[in-house]
Amino acid sequence: MLSVEHVTKRYGKFTALEDISLTFENGVYGLLAPNGAGKTTLIKMLTTLLFPTEGKILWKGRDILEMDGDYRGLLGYLPQEFGYYKNYSPRKFLRYMAVLQGVERKTAEERIDELLELVSLSEVKDKKMKQFSGGMIQRVGIAQAMLNDPKLLILDEPTAGLDPKERVRFRNLIHNLSHDRIVILSTHIVSDIETIASQIVMIRDHRLYCCDTPAHICALLRGKIFELPEGSVPAEDQLLLSERQSESGTCLRIAAETPPAGAVKADPNLEDTFLYIYRDDRV
Numbered sequence: 001m002l003s004v005e006h007v008t009k010r011y012g013k014f015t016a017l018e019d020i021s022l023t024f025e026n027g028v029y030g031l032l033a034p035n036g037a038g039k040t041t042l043i044k045m046l047t048t049l050l051f052p053t054e055g056k057i058l059w060k061g062r063d064i065l066e067m068d069g070d071y072r073g074l075l076g077y078l079p080q081e082f083g084y085y086k087n088y089s090p091r092k093f094l095r096y097m098a099v100l101q102g103v104e105r106k107t108a109e110e111r112i113d114e115l116l117e118l119v120s121l122s123e124v125k126d127k128k129m130k131q132f133s134g135g136m137i138q139r140v141g142i143a144q145a146m147l148n149d150p151k152l153l154i155l156d157e158p159t160a161g162l163d164p165k166e167r168v169r170f171r172n173l174i175h176n177l178s179h180d181r182i183v184i185l186s187t188h189i190v191s192d193i194e195t196i197a198s199q200i201v202m203i204r205d206h207r208l209y210c211c212d213t214p215a216h217i218c219a220l221l222r223g224k225i226f227e228l229p230e231g232s233v234p235a236e237d238q239l240l241l242s243e244r245q246s247e248s249g250t251c252l253r254i255a256a257e258t259p260p261a262g263a264v265k266a267d268p269n270l271e272d273t274f275l276y277i278y279r280d281d282r283v
């Protein structure tokens, strides 16, 4: 179990995160917030690349900074900018990373074969990565983060640059990896985590806004989401969420405190909730 206890991070006088407390147990956690909200700052503290200005982060009750190498031994990390050698094949790259991580050679060989199978790259394991798509590179990145069979897997914006098919494949992979470990992934793309995250963590105004199941978060907007018929214009006190083409024309999806005339009630989804929560922020 990983717990963040009253963590504040300041860069000089600027407070990026303030008094964050969170507990992570096995499962997938989606860290969802607009760009600049502090996701990377939190992730860098969870990976010991940055230190909290105040507060502590504990793994099973032990301070992760004091655990030092022991903590890094149970951590797998895919940073936002994942550095790889494009003239290397996935197998060669993973062997190289295994040496850096001190994984014993025989164990590494077996593990690399298993991981390449897991991320569906066995067939191209000896091909140079310079020919790979963004999704294939991300899968190599996940494989390197899994080399030590981590109890805690942290992925920073792992779906950036993936096409829709690669996103689906990625979601399935994460789901399969999450059974006996904590997976924390940050994104500002709601659909990437809506179906796989057991808990969604949102940060707003530098503070923890919520950590809850997608269903509970969506319930915040129950009775407030409506579809307006073709030709309607949202009133000033209504928040336009999205547009949808229907047989009768363009339907507008809105959030409103009171049901507008002629509107049809709709079930809130996570995207509605995200847009509603961050309505006054730059998203």
Ligand SMILES: Nc1ncnc2c1ncn2[C@@H]1O[C@H](COP(=O)(O)OP(=O)(O)OP(=O)(O)O)[C@@H](O)[C@H]1O
Residues within 6 Å of the ligand: 011, 014, 016, 033, 034, 035, 036, 037, 038, 039, 040, 041, 042
């Ligand atoms: N080294 C730094 N010095 C000063 N301010 C910083 C530093 N790193 C980040 N910040 C600021 O802290 C805030 C949070 O940044 P952070 O990168 O954690 O956000 P994010 O949610 O990960 O966004 P993105 O997805 O764009 O990376 C931003 O306002 C950013 O400008």
